Amino acid sequence: MEFVAAHDLDEALAAKAEQPDAELLAGGTDLMVEVNLVHHRPEQVVSLRRIAELGDVSPRRIGAGVTWSRLEHGDHRGLAEAARTVGSPQIRAAGTIGGNVGTASPAGDGLPWIAAADAAIEVQSKARGPRVVPWRDFFVGVKRTSLEPDEIITAVIVPEDVPEAQEFAKVGARNAMVISTVSCLVMRGDDGFRIALGSVAPTPIRAAAAEEMLNAESTITEAALDEVARIVSEEVRPITDHRSTEAYRRHAAGVLARRLVERSLR
Template identity: 60%
Template sequence: MDFVVATDLEEALDALGRGALPLAGGTDLMVGVNAGQRPDNVVALRRVRELRQRNGQRIGAGVTWRVIEDEGPRALAQAARTVGSPQIRNAGTLGGNVGTASPAGDGLPFLAAVDAEIELTSREGVRTLRWDEFFTGVKETARRTDELITAVVLPAALPGRQEFAKIGVRNAMVIATVACVVTRADDGTTTVALGSVAPTPIRIPEAEELAKTLSDPGSAALDEFQHLVAAGVRPITDHRSTEEYRRHGAGVLARRLLTRCLREGAA
């Protein structure tokens, strides 16, 4: 296996041009290597300072979960705190989570909820793709192999209320059975994004429309909201859960998070 340790973006892009696979924290990639999927050519990114930078709403791809749990926007920080263990959070990066594009990636529902963009850089220049253009299927993305994910770009104004939660088979070190982010802006605009219930992160526009009309955390219309979320997801049955449980969990989780947002708004 050829292995290059890039010290800046130029070196990393050169290596990608020669067919190298990017390695950030390695917490996903090395699981594959241990399982026998050995890439021929790897470029390590951890010394590329440009990738670790945060600038306003731009979060470098190399920023670790450890940093995000302290300094990220509320719901992304909440998600960060549930990723793996302290060891995983010290090594694992947001860019690696985006690069893997697992349906269960805990960072992805937040990116969907706030309409984040993914910044891709190659020798040809920089392009940004909206989250729903970038994630194309289970562990599939629109990234070309000569492109590096350089950052995640959040909108200039983030909603004032944001909540993340996930359901899993235990409380820690767990891959989500369902993950959800609900956001709410002062004008009532609400977003509902979920992970682990479709091939890519998804939004539920029908539930968002209904939620916009609600302000009372005790409203009977929350039943309908929960129903719309459960009806809008596209889960599968696998070794972690059944399709039915995921559908039910999605509705319950979204309702709980919306209720929290409404309570905060009423306070």
């Protein structure tokens, strides 16, 4: 295995331009599981860990190399709540938002926040420079993104109008160190409610019909909350797999969305 520890972004972009098949390594908490368990042996690895600029963070721009342990104390409440649920302290100290986006697992706990915020993914290549991809165009399937082979994710770009009221919750097989069976992120702002979900479709999704129904209500009654749960359960597109059944995921998605909408009203 050939290993390049890039010192800055230019060096990493040059290495990726030369060897587009090279695997990128950030915290390694997804990649090394693949290497160890799935016996995936990349021929070339480009490590991004020493690239200081990927660790820059501001309210509108979150560098790809920012770790979960930093996001736990970040500006965005919902992302901080999600960060606190990721793995263990050791995983949060190493794992990055860029790695979560790069893996693009339906269960990635950072992805519902990105969808609710209507955030975009900034990527760069040596040949074409930077481009900013809306999240809906970036996540294209289970663990599939529109990232080109010579590109590196450099940041998550956060729009200015992200509501401050944000609530995240996830359901899993146990309380801690657990991959989401269903996750949900609700935001409430001047433009109304936003509801995003993870682990219930190949990519993170927004519950558009439930949002539309809620945003047409002048006051949120118990009946409206029940209706949100019903619509979300119908809107999601989960599968049955080793973590859960389709039926349970539908039910849990509705319960989580209802609970978080209610919480965001307090």
